[in-house]
Amino acid sequence: MADLVRFGVSIxxxxxxxxxxxxxxxxxxxxxxxxxxxIRNQLVEVEWENEKEEVAGTVTLIYDHHVRGLSDLLxxxxxxxxxxxxxxxxxHLDHYNCLEVLSVKGIAKDVRQLAERLISVKGVKHGRLTITSTGKNLD
Ligand code: NI
Structure with a gap:
């Protein structure tokens, strides 16, 4: 870990x-x-903008498993x-609804594409990609 530095801010x-x-x-x-x-949040945002950076995150999906073919497709x-x-x-949230959480790691562009593919599947009621970091570039 790098040395601690103190700095003043005018605000x-x-x-x-x-x-x-x-x-x-x-x-x-x-x-x-x-x-x-x-500051860390901003740095993580930048990691995700750099499509070649390795990132980590989670994909959360809510869906009704009774929808024909949906579970198989996912x-x-x-x-x-x-x-x-x-x-x-x-x-299994209730008789119908499922909550699925995937932990993901890879190149930002690929991870985003995976999340978009899953979230856009017909029958997925709600989905969200949570973007975070592998932690390698953060102190
Ligand atoms: Ni279920």
Whole structure:
């Protein structure tokens, strides 16, 4: 881990007050960790914009397994992209609805394509790609 550096920031008082109440509500104990997290979020966004960067994330899907052929199609797609999928977790939410979470890792462009293919399948009620980092480039 690199050395810690302190730096000063000039900021409008109203804006700082808003920031302080925001981070208290989010559970931060001090500004430093909140600011570090803001910076990390921006760095992760940039990793995902760089299509050649290796990234990690999760794909969350909600679907009704009674829809004819849907479960088979989702499994088939996941086999097509098996190299990107680290694990899957399937939960039966009720009699009809399933919640599936896939943990994914790979080149940003490929991971995004996998997520879009799964989320756009007819019968998937809701889907979301959560983008995060492999952690290699973050301190
Ligand atoms: Ni299920």
């Amino acid at each position: 409008n008082e109203d804006l700082l007050n808003k920031f302080d109440s925001l981070i208290v509500n989010k559970g931060y104990n001090n500004r430093s960790e909140a600011i570090r997290d803001l 499994v088939e797609l996941q086999h097509d992209f098996y190299e990107l999928i680290l694990s899957t977790m399937h939960m």
